[in-house]
Amino acid sequence: MAEAAAxxxxxxxxxxARAARxxxxxxxxxxxxxxxxxxxxxxxPGGAGERxxxxxxxxxSRGRVVCGPGLRRCGDRLLVTKCGRLRHKEPxxxxxxxxxxxxxxxKRYVPVKGDHVIGIVTAKSGDxxxxxxxxxxxxxxxxxxxxxxxxxxxxxVQVGDLIYGQFVVANKDMEPEMVCIDSCGRACGMGVIGxxxxxxxxxxxxxxxxxxxxxxILQEVGKLYPLxxxxxxxxxxxxxxxxxxxxxxxxxxxxxxxxxxxDQRKQIFxxxxxx
Amino acid sequence: xxxxxxTETKIxxxxxxxxxxxxxxxxxxxxACEQNLLSRPDGSASFLQGDTSVLAGVYGPAEVKVSxxxxxxxxxxxxLRPKIGLPGVxxxxxxxxxxNTCEAVVLGALHPRTSITVVLQVVSDxxxxxxxxxxxxxxxxxxxxVPMRALFCGVTCALDSDGTLLLDPTAKQEKEARAVLTxxxxxxxxxxxxxxxxxxxSDAELQQCLAAAQAASQHVFRFYRESLQRRYSKS
Numbered sequence: 001m002a003e004a005a006a007x008x009x010x011x012x013x014x015x016x017a018r019a020a021r022x023x024x025x026x027x028x029x030x031x032x033x034x035x036x037x038x039x040x041x042x043x044x045p046g047g048a049g050e051r052x053x054x055x056x057x058x059x060x061s062r063g064r065v066v067c068g069p070g071l072r073r074c075g076d077r078l079l080v081t082k083c084g085r086l087r088h089k090e091p092x093x094x095x096x097x098x099x100x101x102x103x104x105x106x107k108r109y110v111p112v113k114g115d116h117v118i119g120i121v122t123a124k125s126g127d128x129x130x131x132x133x134x135x136x137x138x139x140x141x142x143x144x145x146x147x148x149x150x151x152x153x154x155x156x157v158q159v160g161d162l163i164y165g166q167f168v169v170a171n172k173d174m175e176p177e178m179v180c181i182d183s184c185g186r187a188c189g190m191g192v193i194g195x196x197x198x199x200x201x202x203x204x205x206x207x208x209x210x211x212x213x214x215x216x217i218l219q220e221v222g223k224l225y226p227l228x229x230x231x232x233x234x235x236x237x238x239x240x241x242x243x244x245x246x247x248x249x250x251x252x253x254x255x256x257x258x259x260x261x262x263d264q265r266k267q268i269f270x271x272x273x274x275x
Numbered sequence: 276x277x278x279x280x281x282t283e284t285k286i287x288x289x290x291x292x293x294x295x296x297x298x299x300x301x302x303x304x305x306x307a308c309e310q311n312l313l314s315r316p317d318g319s320a321s322f323l324q325g326d327t328s329v330l331a332g333v334y335g336p337a338e339v340k341v342s343x344x345x346x347x348x349x350x351x352x353x354x355l356r357p358k359i360g361l362p363g364v365x366x367x368x369x370x371x372x373x374x375n376t377c378e379a380v381v382l383g384a385l386h387p388r389t390s391i392t393v394v395l396q397v398v399s400d401x402x403x404x405x406x407x408x409x410x411x412x413x414x415x416x417x418x419x420x421v422p423m424r425a426l427f428c429g430v431t432c433a434l435d436s437d438g439t440l441l442l443d444p445t446a447k448q449e450k451e452a453r454a455v456l457t458x459x460x461x462x463x464x465x466x467x468x469x470x471x472x473x474x475x476x477s478d479a480e481l482q483q484c485l486a487a488a489q490a491a492s493q494h495v496f497r498f499y500r501e502s503l504q505r506r507y508s509k510s
Contacts, residue, residue, distance in 0.1 A: 027504045031425030031463045081422035106420035108317040136389040
């Protein structure tokens, strides 16, 4: 019996929480615990004897650390709940400890407040529209949430239309609600998306990559053909070019961008630019 | 007798390698896993253990019927389809075991009133089927991005008529064994999540099998880590 216990002990040994700083940009798995920078001092081998004396022992040296997607608070540590690369962003203004999050690849969208998404109107019931955004339930959109809409001047929205809007209420306990105006009442590009064009679905990670500030893919695509493009954070892209063929080519390129390396992409773009 | 059995367990557990030929010092069979191979489900994985192969697809968190919704957590549904024939009672009982394991690990409280569906299809069965289903379900849940508090794996042990312990038995070894035990273990502290056993065994043998399964599970988790790192290194 003792030997069996020894075998088990060997296999369990070597597991302990790692410092978040040490694991940045590496793949983390669900179930791992990460230590925040303040706690590392106490957990190290010589920590107890070497910590400097502080007058206010309870205050943290760095402010609040924000725990982003893929991480949960578990006691005073971070528990990883999704598989992906751990990322960190330093705070801009110096207060707070920055944001930690896990960059994971996913197809299914979960509504988040403030996200701009493309939805499809599925039903009109009374004063609200039911919009399918790809989540677990349809979002509701009031007819007054459009620029210049009043009770007499209703917006022209039919079932099957595409809507670009943002979430004002999106949490796990309530039905998501979206609007097509900002807090000042201006549309800012939101509302019903026009006729024609093509709507297709990609993974959420690709959308985030395309919307990053210095994305080359988008600049190269813009040089190819004149186009209109709308990105929804729920993985939907609407694209429209002058002819149907150009629209289809753009849709195929964007879908394939996920799997191509930068060189392959440049080859394809140069070939298309010639023809 | 007790002493010899314990030593044998120790030998078998220490020599467990994840990809090696099956010899008299028993080891786990060769593993292979592929993720994101189906286009429709939100997450999918195919897990191979030797010749046993299971394909898993996960949909969720998605809409749920009002009759099945739970107000404070996600409804987890598991469907297991055999290779030939219609699903029967054995499949139903395996579905329930897999569902209980998944519910212990998935953070359902983050997605109340939604449904998470796991569909498993047996592609080939050459022993240790339930363990392979558990592994495929875990990889598919990770691929779908369902929040989990730990990873889990399945390990099967078979006890021979003369008391030798075999990990990851083939179909022939399972048939000739006097007891077959399957355990589901979690990745954080190798705790036992689910156990299902068939046959005759003593209390001491159960503890030995559990210890051997816990030692073998670290190889499975190492394989998970390697395969997930490979997947994310491509992007």
